[in-house]
Amino acid sequence: MILAQGLQKHFGSTHALAGLDLDVAEGTILALLGPNGAGKTTAVRILTTLLRPDGGYAEVAGIDVLKHPAAVRGKMGLAGQYATLDEVLTGRENLEMIGRLFRLPGAEARRRATDLLERFDLTEAADRVTKNYSGGMRRRLDLAGALVAEPPVLFLDEPTTGLDPRGRLGMWDLISALAKGGTTVLMTTQYLEEADRLADDIAVIDHGRLIARGTALELKQRAGGERLEVIVGTESSLERAASVLAALSGQAAHTDVLARHVSVPVASHGGILTRAVRELDAAGVELDDIGFRRATLDEVFLGLTGKPASTETSVSEELPS
Amino acid sequence: MSLGWWLRDTLEMVRRNLLHIRRTPELLLDVTVQPVMFVVLFRFVFGGAIQIAGDSYVNYLMAGIFVQTVAFAGVYTGVLLANDLKNGMIDRFRSLPMSQASVLTGRTMTDLLRAMLAVAVMWGIGSLVGFSPQGGVGGALSAVGIMLAFGFALSWLGVAMGAWVRTPEALQGLIFTTIFPLTFASSAFVPTDTMPDWLRVFAENQPMTRVINAVRDLILGGSGGPDLVPALAWSFGALFVFFPLAVWLYRRRISR
Ligand SMILES: Nc1ncnc2c1ncn2[C@@H]1O[C@H](COP(=O)(O)OP(=O)(O)OP(=O)(O)O)[C@@H](O)[C@H]1O
Numbered sequence: 305m306i307l308a309q310g311l312q313k314h315f316g317s318t319h320a321l322a323g324l325d326l327d328v329a330e331g332t333i334l335a336l337l338g339p340n341g342a343g344k345t346t347a348v349r350i351l352t353t354l355l356r357p358d359g360g361y362a363e364v365a366g367i368d369v370l371k372h373p374a375a376v377r378g379k380m381g382l383a384g385q386y387a388t389l390d391e392v393l394t395g396r397e398n399l400e401m402i403g404r405l406f407r408l409p410g411a412e413a414r415r416r417a418t419d420l421l422e423r424f425d426l427t428e429a430a431d432r433v434t435k436n437y438s439g440g441m442r443r444r445l446d447l448a449g450a451l452v453a454e455p456p457v458l459f460l461d462e463p464t465t466g467l468d469p470r471g472r473l474g475m476w477d478l479i480s481a482l483a484k485g486g487t488t489v490l491m492t493t494q495y496l497e498e499a500d501r502l503a504d505d506i507a508v509i510d511h512g513r514l515i516a517r518g519t520a521l522e523l524k525q526r527a528g529g530e531r532l533e534v535i536v537g538t539e540s541s542l543e544r545a546a547s548v549l550a551a552l553s554g555q556a557a558h559t560d561v562l563a564r565h566v567s568v569p570v571a572s573h574g575g576i577l578t579r580a581v582r583e584l585d586a587a588g589v590e591l592d593d594i595g596f597r598r599a600t601l602d603e604v605f606l607g608l609t610g611k612p613a614s615t616e617t618s619v620s621e622e623l624p625s
Numbered sequence: 626m627s628l629g630w631w632l633r634d635t636l637e638m639v640r641r642n643l644l645h646i647r648r649t650p651e652l653l654l655d656v657t658v659q660p661v662m663f664v665v666l667f668r669f670v671f672g673g674a675i676q677i678a679g680d681s682y683v684n685y686l687m688a689g690i691f692v693q694t695v696a697f698a699g700v701y702t703g704v705l706l707a708n709d710l711k712n713g714m715i716d717r718f719r720s721l722p723m724s725q726a727s728v729l730t731g732r733t734m735t736d737l738l739r740a741m742l743a744v745a746v747m748w749g750i751g752s753l754v755g756f757s758p759q760g761g762v763g764g765a766l767s768a769v770g771i772m773l774a775f776g777f778a779l780s781w782l783g784v785a786m787g788a789w790v791r792t793p794e795a796l797q798g799l800i801f802t803t804i805f806p807l808t809f810a811s812s813a814f815v816p817t818d819t820m821p822d823w824l825r826v827f828a829e830n831q832p833m834t835r836v837i838n839a840v841r842d843l844i845l846g847g848s849g850g851p852d853l854v855p856a857l858a859w860s861f862g863a864l865f866v867f868f869p870l871a872v873w874l875y876r877r878r879i880s881r
């Protein structure tokens with residue numbers, strides 16, 4: 305349903321996309337994961353006809369994005385990274401306007417606006433101008449805007465940024481339900497948990513290139529499968545614990561001082577847990593917790609990009625341009 | 626993209642713009658309070674000092690204020706377009722299967738409505754302070770037609786500038802520094818023949834004066850005078866230049 309081949313985009317000397325390949329099968333959710341400035345928004349803007357690439361090919365719902373942008377627009381819904389609402393209009397007026405511009409008859413546009421306002425918990429605020437909406441309300445209305453025409457393909461750029469935990473859960477349910485109903489979704493996210501939980505497939509991008517692709521499980525296995533993890537009683541014993549565990553596993557230990565947490569990759573379970581407990585005790589390390597754990601996507605990310613996913617870059621990159 | 630859809634989407638955009646005006650009535654100050662202020666100020670402050678051969682000053686003045694007002698109102702549309710470009714609304718429209726041209730035509734059509742309102746308000750207030758047109762209905766309609774054509778052309782200049790500038794604020798300044806001198810160095814408020822030669826030559830040949838003179842002649846019972854043809858030429862010429870320029874600048878702006 306969505307296809308990108310060798311997408312290139314330069315902004316001055318910035319190489320925002322350096323030959324990005326993507327494909328999303330019908331009725332599935334692809335999460336585009338990458339650190340700030342990886343090129344996620346640029347990719348979404350190209351696929352949604354807002355930006356022309358310098359090179360490459362893109363297709364949405366079988367339509368060539370570069371040759372027939374108008375036809376593509378009839379098949380997709382977009383909720384951009386920054387909410388695009390008319391602040392002077394009410395929530396309802398915004399949705400009805402979008403519906404009519406989507407060629408829906410007036411009555412149908414009104415009906416869908418009412419439905420969506422209800423579904424996004426905005427009924428109470430429906431007839432207030434959106435200037436006074438909270439960040440989360442804007443976000444939800446923006447997403448409702450993407451759904452007005454019930455398009456077969458949805459592009460959601462960080463759909464849960466700015467939502468509270470309840471709103472986020474609601475959004476997850478909604479996106480899953482849409483995909484079950486046959487909608488194809490391409491979403492970007494900074495939250496690894498979100499990609500893990502929602503997406504059928506995850507594409508990790510960095511510096512405008514695809515660097516890994518697979519299900520959450522596949523990516524985790526690639527990052528070294530399981531880890532043995534301990535939490536020590538006192539900070540002073542962290543180093544000793546790290547060296548004991550590194551010796552056991554034969555690989556470097558990862559230490560998190562604040563969490564008093566040490567972990568190492570392990571190849572198999574066989575006897576390693578009891579040995580670890582015995583040797584840590586012998587080394588005088590007091591344990592608060594010990595156990596096996598599959599690598600988190602955070603660790604996957606770290607392994608693939610060399611930087612943690614949640615690292616904030618400079619503030620200027622966060623601002624809309 | 627069929628003509629019918631373009632028309633429907635243009636009306637949708639006009640409807641949005643009118644909602645903005647309803648919620649932010651300040652958007653109408655430039656076509657209501659401001660021209661009224663000009664009429665009253667010029668009529669009573671300068672009216673006594675300025676002698677116009679063969680007619681009252683207010684009858685002379687009105688054409689100038691009409692044209693000045695529709696010109697400013699037209700160009701101002703660029704500020705609103707620049708706002709939409711800045712706050713992402715244009716991105717929203719561009720992601721919809723609507724006629725993309727309607728984003729711009731909706732703007733300029735709204736301006737036409739604003740200009741009509743301005744003319745009606747000024748005509749009314751003018752009558753209250755002694756404005757007595759002698760051109761009859763035919764003269765009045767022709768005069769209004771010319772003003773609106775000129776204003777419409779300038780709203781395409783506004784669109785072009787709105788697409789060109791980086792911020793709405795920058796455009797406010799640009800409008801003030803370009804249109805304001807044009808209205809004063811013209812026949813809007815005083816006859817050009819008392820101006821020094823260098824200024825007079827400029828004033829008599831610039832488009833604002835041509836349009837004002839033609840409008841004035843029609844309102845006061847003439848048939849347009851020697852400036853009618855140049856006035857029409859300037860208005861339609863401006864439209865033929867600014868329309869494609871606006872479309873080109875807008876396209877360039879959104880494809881960055
Ligand atoms: N309009 C623009 N002009 C100049 N540079 C741009 C523009 N848009 C994006 N860039 C640059 O292209 C690169 C990719 O940006 P993009 O917005 O696609 O990243 P992202 O993955 O969406 O990041 P984030 O997680 O912060 O939203 C960045 O270096 C950014 O500074």
Ligand SMILES: [Mg+2]
Pocket residue numbers: 344345346385461
């Ligand atoms: Mg982004």
